[in-house]
Amino acid sequence: MNRETLFESIGMLDEDILERSEKKTRRNSASIFITLGTIAACLALIFTLALPSINKPLENPSMPAAFQNGIAKYIDSPPSDLSFTKADLIWLSQEDIFNKWNTAIFSGTVTKLDNMVIDFKGDKAYRAIAEIRVDKIYRGDINNGDTVSVLLPCPIGEGIKMTGTEIISQLTVGSYGIFMPIEYDGSAYWEQNGYTLKLQDVAPYGLADGMRFAFIESEDGIVFASDMYPAISVAKTLEDVESYILSMID
Known part of the structure; x- marks a missing residue:
């Protein structure tokens, strides 16, 4: 009672x-x-x-800790005057993309997208979390039918432009694709403005960048960083990508 x-x-x-x-x-x-x-x-x-x-314990123990303690919160959209700084992606070979981090690899449908803000002692960073319902696993401790929460490297919305996120920024609810997020452990953290945040406290998974770790279906074929995957630069379907991924992780 x-x-x-x-x-x-x-x-x-x-x-x-x-x-x-x-x-x-x-x-x-x-x-x-x-x-x-x-x-x-x-x-x-x-x-x-x-x-x-x-x-008393927090009312919703399934909610990530950063949201429960107020460091992060969901928002409708980032400020309209938000400025993004240009950042160069670190160079990775095709082998590095699959081996530098032990990424989970799965296909699935985006069922939810939530923009969010993280407050680093007054220094605010805007990102989004995608919930993806998994239907096929290539690598990782995930089951078919699971819904996985993935931290995205940018917020999602019309007119939002951020260098290095041109692929993932095209996500919408209902998007289907192959995703390769890192599963965060206790050693994964984000440091900004003198504050250190464990990434596990935001989401269990996250993308290393917004270009090389997603292959998304569209009406015109698939959207992916084709210039960063010379072996499949002309791929037209997710089946082509799937065959390539299996050859890289065998």
């Missing part, structure tokens, strides 16, 4: 007392004592339950 339920119970009890008082012209002192005692017991229970709530 929560506090609201207890207060409702007390309210019903008071109305019941008033109703009975209208029907009876006399009540003995014993019944008054019992009624008042019942109210007092309820109030005592309320305060007993309320006191531990100061240190």
Whole structure:
């Protein structure tokens, strides 16, 4: 029973007392004592339950810690005047893309996209989290049908341009593709403005960049960083990409 339920119970009890008082012209002192005692017991229970709530566990333990403690929060969209700095992607060979990090690799459908802001002691960073329902696993401790939360390197929305995210920024709810996110462990962190944030506290998975770790279906074929994958630069379907991925991870 929560506090609201207890207060409702007390309210019903008071109305019941008033109703009975209208029907009876006399009540003995014993019944008054019992009624008042019942109210007092309820109030005592309320305060007993309320006191531990100061240190009670977080209400939604499945929500990442950064959201529960207020460091991160969901937003509708980033500010319209948000400026993005140009950042060069580190050079990676095709072998490095698959071996530098032990990425999970799976295909699936984007079921949800949420923009978010992370507050590094007043220095704000805007990103997004994609929820992807998995239907095929190539590598990783994931099951078919799982929904995986993935931190994206940019927010998602019309007019948002950020260097190095031209592929992943094209995601929409309903997008289908092959994704290769890093599974974060305790050693993965983000340091900014003197604050260190464990990436696990934001999402269990994340993309290393917005170009090389996603292959997305579109009406015109597939969208991917073809110049960074010379072996499949002319690939037209996800089946072509799948064959290439399997050859790289065997």
